[in-house]
Amino acid sequence: MNPQRPANTFRTPPQQGPRPKTGNASAQRPASSGRASSAEKSASGKLAKVRRFIRERPLLERVYWTLLKTFLWLFFGSFAYVIALKYVPVWITPLIVTRWVDTFGTDESSHVYKKWRSYDKISKEAALAVVSSEDQNFPTHWGFDFDEIQDAIKENQTRKRPRGASTISQQVAKNVFLWNGRSYIRKGLEVYFTALIELIWGKKRILEVYLNVAETGPMTFGVEAASQRYYGHSAASLSRDEAARIAAVLPNPRLFSIRKPSNYIQRRTRQIARQMRYLGGQKYIRNL
Known part of the structure; x- marks a missing residue:
């Protein structure tokens, strides 16, 4: 006699009880949906x-x-x-045009000293020098150094001459795409172009452009032109002290001189060289 087989509970459909009664669907909606729909209708009506x-x-x-x-x-x-x-050399910028126009009607020479050199043909001492003096957080920030901005705001409350907090990325955006001046429109465009070049160019390209378009002396732009004009050799063979002196004049290259450095520029050159050693040398910018 065969024993009775147990019922397969996985295949046997469960006993269904009576279905719960469904009330009015509109009554079950949250009260806020009515207000939301009325707000949407009001907005669409205004738009119409x-x-x-x-x-x-x-x-x-x-x-x-x-x-x-x-x-x-x-x-x-x-x-x-x-x-x-991102791929084409930047031969001309609004700043170059402005400086050239400013020579009209003056005794100043209108010749522009500028020679484009790729990043690989520029001494990494020059790249490290500008990072050390202008923007030490350049390898890690996303175009804006908010800690420096906050520090500058605090210091400028007591300083007679306001201190800027522009990063290398912001300076490139301003020099390549925008005009000189102070206005909310220009600052807003600077933010826009800074975000774009950080997204599209990357750090290495931004630094390459900066080394080629930064004003380094009267009618002189880029470290290659400065190296040939003031040192008599290519930027590929710049020493640490030579690169530090170029970086030292960047805040005001029309006032400070690479060829005839003042006591201030000599002191600032030594400070930048110390910062370059403190950051660890060229390995600090190796992985841009």
């Missing part, structure tokens, strides 16, 4: 009124579309320009 207001005025509609198209052209154009300059 604005559109109708613009359509009823052809001149205003034409101005609106012109401004919108201009904004889109500038936005996508600037994006494409930044991408192009």
